[in-house]
Amino acid sequence: MPGPSTVPRDPDWWKSAVVYQIYPRSFQDSDGDGIGDLRGIIERLDHLGELGVDVVWLSPIYPSPQADNGYDISDYEDVDPMFGSLADLHELIEGLHARGMKLVMDLVVNHTSDEHPWFRESRSSRDNPKRDWYWWRDPRPGHEPGTPGAEPSNWEASFSGPAWTFDEATGQYYLHLFSPAQPDLNWENPEVRAAVHAMMERWIERGVDGFRMDVINMISKDVAADGSLPDVPVSGGSALGDPSPHTVNGPRIHEFLHEMHERVLAGRRLLTVAEAPGATVTDARLYTDPARREVDMVFTFEHVNLDIAPGGSKWDLAPLRLTDLKANLSAWQEGLAEAGWNSLYWNNHDQPRIVSRWGSEGRHRVESAKSLATVLHLMRGTPYVYQGEEVGMTNAHFTQVGQYRDIESVNWAAEALERGIPEEMVVRSLAVKSRDNARTPVQWDASPQAGFTTGTPWLAVNPNHDTINAEAARRDPGSVFHHYRRLIELRHGLDVVVHGDYRLLLPDDEQVFAYVRAADGARLLVVANLSDEEAVVDLGPDGALLDGDLLLTTHPDAERGSGPEVRLAPWESRVHLTDAG
Structure with missing residues (x-):
């Protein structure tokens, strides 16, 4: 990369970093019991090193009865034997640090297990x-x-x-805001807060480099003067209602997070990201403004709720309108431009695979996976890659309710069938939105069980692993894997990607997502056709940026043309750089 574009050393190192999330039970099994473990992760560190990520975020590995796949913790101070031992975790931390990577642990302190x-x-x-x-x-x-x-x-x-x-x-x-096996901690009690802070200190002493804070914006409840937790409105004849007005972004949440920062996090080069369902741009600005000393970034949920039917739950499906997606992501880019920081993600352990959800997993699987990644990774914020995303893994496409293991999916399916919803509709909704779509084992190669285990996997391996797997992707220079690797290199090498302003182009176009990033004379044009049809768009004065260096494209043999008009094949994306330096 040219000298003027190189990212300067920044005390906020996480701004130029890329985070890779591991869901341990589905990543790599080292002992044949069908469940991924820490030694399996250690075996695959070179894969992460080749990809180029900076941080590994580990979903919970603590002792747990597994009522909610580890998010019901019975001991904050140890490792569940199914995943290994503290010695294994120490070896993993050393292996990551030796490769220049850091480890972020899940902090699940809105609730514990009922066995804690x-x-x-x-x-x-x-x-x-x-x-x-x-x-x-x-x-x-x-x-x-x-x-x-x-x-x-x-x-x-x-x-x-x-x-x-x-x-x-x-x-x-x-x-319990979640299952009966997950009782909520009372953060109004200072002894609870002190115990959590002490636990965090001990993990930092073990070498942990930060925390992803599970549903952390629910720790402050809106308590009435008499100590009660008030009723909420109900609809549709239901006896129960949504408690979020009294449980999300509560009255003392900023006090609690600031206290945590001052007593545990201040002065340390850690990464903190708050999972904050229901948080708006305004809320996120408060959480992430450095002057307020709370957290570095939050996970927004607004964009992943855009394909829910109006007034429905996540299971009520609706098509995504690209204009809605562009408007939402751009609002977050602009809203946190002056104070705060974005997290950027399509996938995680709670979201279905993006290439199946909003891409085109058949004929255009590779191109759609690449273009969706390009649009996301070159925005302002810290990108998160979820295991298997880097090779274009798809949804599971289970065909029967009984194939699902996720507590949310199983409970919803039982209720839906009891209400008389036809089984084929229930199966369709699960196939699109179930969290198990993200939790099928990582597809390492074309061998039986995809190289994940020598035993029987806890959740069935996707049958398409014979063609979609990491081994094949690494061999193919045009694969999704190598596209992700190049996107990560751009974030590491270009200041404009990390710090540049953001300006959306073509806000009303239903096929093309295009924007410009600009910093210190450098301008980066990202233009992507996120549809199955050819697109032709006029970029106006910004079309001149098409004459800049072509840094990355899904279609290297396509004609570039000239002038403000650009013709894009289905799912074609381009990244052009004009650098005044």
Whole structure:
């Protein structure tokens, strides 16, 4: 790269970094039990090194009863034997650091497992010192305890059913915004906060380089003056309602995050990213403004909710309009331009595969995977790559409800079938949106079980692994893998990618996503046809940027043409650089 374009050394190193998320149980199994583990990750570090990522984010590996695949933690201080040991984790950290990579751990502290020692103490008696570490409330007056309607409030849990479970031993209900096996911690109690801070300190001492904070914007609940957690409106004859007005971005959330920063994170070169469902651009600006000293970035959910039918749940499918996607992503780019920072992602362990969701996984799988990556990675923010995304893995395409393992999918399917929704519609929704689509084992090669395990995998391997796999992708210079590698090189090498301004072009075009990044005389043009049809667009004065250096394209043999008009093949994308330096 030319000298003037090289990214300067930045104390905020994560701005020029790319993060790779590993969902351990599906990454690589080293011992044949069908479940991925830490030693399997160690075996595959060279793959990550060749890809060029800077950070590995590890989904939970802590001891857990696995009610929610590890997001129900029974011990914050150890490694679940199914994944290995603390010694294995230490070896992994050393292996990453030796390759110039860092490790980010999941911090799951809105809730624990109901088998965590803290909760066992809390539920043992009403006068236990840890009773107030969780949310305990009496049954609703005038109702028989433990019967429908006796819950302290009419909140619905994220995984269906009431958000309160009755504990017969002490005669009170405990709160769980997710499953009954995941009781919510009471962050109003300073002892809880101090215990979490101490736990974070110990992980940092072990060499961890940051934290991805699971549903962290739910830790502050909106408590009424009398200590109650108020009822919410309901609709459609349901007895339960959405509690998010009282549980998301709550009244003390900024206080809690600032306290965490000052007591644990300040002065350390760590990466912190907050999973913040329901956060708007305005909320994110508050969370990520460096002057406020809270977190480095948040995960937005707005863009991944654009294919939900109006008024529906995630399972109610609607087609994506490209103009809506462009408007949303651009609003975040512009909203955090002056203060704050974006996280950039298409995929994670909770989202279906992007090439199946918004790409074209048949004839144009490779080109659509590349172009979607190009559009995302060259925006302002820190890109996240989810395991298998770099080789263009697709959704699982399971054909039966019984093939799914995810608690959210299983619970929703059971409720939907009970309501009389035809099974074929339930299967279709699961095939598009189930979290299991992201959790099928990584496809390393064309061998049985895709090289993931020598045993029986915990979740079925996608049958298309015989053609879509990492071994084949690394051999093919035109593969999705090498396109991701080049995108990462551009972020590492060009200041305009990291720090440049963002300007959307063609906001009303339903086929083409185009924008310009600009910094210190350098201008980067990104233009991508995100459709199955040829596109012809006029870029106006910005068409002159097509004469700049062609840095990256999905179609290297296509004619470039001249002037403001550009003709793009289906799923063709181009990246041009004009550098005044």
